[in-house]
Amino acid sequence: xxxxxxxxxxxxxxxxxxxxxxxxxxxxxxxxxxxxxxxxxxxxxxxxxxxxxxxxxxxxxxxxxxxxxxxxxxxxxxxxxxxxxxxxxxxxxxxxxxxxxxxxxxxxxxxxxxxxxxxxxxxxxxxxxxxxxxxxxxxxxxxxxxxxxxxxxxxxxxxxxxxxxxxxxxxxxxxxxxxxxxxxxxxxxxxx
Amino acid sequence: xxxxxxxxxxxxxxxxxxxxxxxxxxxxxxxxxxxxxxxxxxxxxxxxxxxxxxxxxxxxxxxxxxxxxxxxxxxxxxxxxxxxxxxxxxxxxxxxxxxxxxxxxxxxxxxxxxxxxxxxxxxxxxxxxxxxxxxxxxxxxxxxxxxxxxxxxxxxxxxxxxxxxxxxxxxxxxxxxxxxxxxxxxxxxxxx
Numbered sequence: 001x002x003x004x005x006x007x008x009x010x011x012x013x014x015x016x017x018x019x020x021x022x023x024x025x026x027x028x029x030x031x032x033x034x035x036x037x038x039x040x041x042x043x044x045x046x047x048x049x050x051x052x053x054x055x056x057x058x059x060x061x062x063x064x065x066x067x068x069x070x071x072x073x074x075x076x077x078x079x080x081x082x083x084x085x086x087x088x089x090x091x092x093x094x095x096x097x098x099x100x101x102x103x104x105x106x107x108x109x110x111x112x113x114x115x116x117x118x119x120x121x122x123x124x125x126x127x128x129x130x131x132x133x134x135x136x137x138x139x140x141x142x143x144x145x146x147x148x149x150x151x152x153x154x155x156x157x158x159x160x161x162x163x164x165x166x167x168x169x170x171x172x173x174x175x176x177x178x179x180x181x182x183x184x185x186x187x188x189x190x191x192x
Numbered sequence: 193x194x195x196x197x198x199x200x201x202x203x204x205x206x207x208x209x210x211x212x213x214x215x216x217x218x219x220x221x222x223x224x225x226x227x228x229x230x231x232x233x234x235x236x237x238x239x240x241x242x243x244x245x246x247x248x249x250x251x252x253x254x255x256x257x258x259x260x261x262x263x264x265x266x267x268x269x270x271x272x273x274x275x276x277x278x279x280x281x282x283x284x285x286x287x288x289x290x291x292x293x294x295x296x297x298x299x300x301x302x303x304x305x306x307x308x309x310x311x312x313x314x315x316x317x318x319x320x321x322x323x324x325x326x327x328x329x330x331x332x333x334x335x336x337x338x339x340x341x342x343x344x345x346x347x348x349x350x351x352x353x354x355x356x357x358x359x360x361x362x363x364x365x366x367x368x369x370x371x372x373x374x375x376x377x378x379x380x381x382x383x384x
Binding site: 023024025028029030031032033035036058059062063066067069070073074075076077078080110112113 | 215216217220221222223224225227228250251254255258259261262265266267268269270272302304305
């Protein structure tokens with residue numbers, strides 16, 4: 001998605017190799033016009049899919065997801081992150097490892113808000129090692145819901161998330177795929 | 193706001209006295225059409241104010257805020273909650289006490305995303321004891337930015353948040369004001 005590449009080139013910050021900060025338009029300050037454009041792009045990409053629900057993860061997945069939900073006229077559910085496992089039979093939960101922060105956390109989702117009739121698009125802001133996405137897929141499977149698609153805003157294609165998710169049999173649509181991040185230099189996949 | 197009262201009557205859950213759960217449309221599952229209606233109502237209420245930025249708090253303030261930001265064509269900034277104080281001179285931070293959870297946490301906001309030229313609307317999903325709102329006001333003041341308004345989705349008017357914020361000289365616009373919560377009975381302010 002060219003607009004998003006432009007934002008990343010203009011406003012993205014690469015403080016260290018392999019790290020991309022997009023705090024100025026996605027992860028701290030939110031550019032609401034961009035969010036609507038991301039949602040329109042997701043809507044177009046998934047136009048042939050049956051969709052009853054958008055599933056995302058707090059916090060930064062929420063903004064693009066709610067615009068997509070609005071355009072598709074479906075609800076959004078966000079999984080909560082919890083650092084201590086709560087054993088409650090009213091919730092699905094699965095443990096996810098964050099390589100970035102080197103911690104484990106639980107993703108929590110009330111059983112009330114997903115069921116076997118749901119056709120779910122999972123949306124997240126970043127994909128790196130794919131741990132959060134794989135956790136979401138485990139929960140969708142446990143709920144016997146259908147995966148209609150996986151939409152990622154920014155994929156760090158030099159990490160192995162895509163490979164791991166594709167090995168499970170799922171397709172991923174990423175709006176931007178980043179091949180490498182070096183201080184001052186962002187290279188996109190398929191770029192000359 | 194009658195539509196929101198209808199949602200609360202229909203989908204709100206009062207598990208104990210003084211507790212209102214709105215997980216089905218705001219705090220876990222998000223009704224995206226309702227969020228747009230909340231944003232339109234905030235836009236109408238604040239139509240005479242100069243607004244350059246929406247300020248909110250992760251997580252549940254984000255959905256109504258991004259629709260409002262979209263309608264007003266201004267960015268949204270969400271303050272992050274942090275349970276351990278990070279002393280970093282690039283961030284504003286202030287400590288807030290949560291009476292609900294009986295914990296202290298820090299609200300964190302990068303100095304890059306608010307400054308003396310900003311005219312800020314603070315939006316949050318709930319107001320109870322006003323601690324989060326007062327924390328936001330401290331940060332806006334520290335940044336020398338202007339407060340254009342405070343917009344709350346659901347005010348628990350039987351707690352003292354409004355009083356404390358008004359004592360500081362600020363007006364609050366709440367879309368719904370709840371007078372009391374008793375098991376099975378939700379009473380709104382100004383209701384017969």
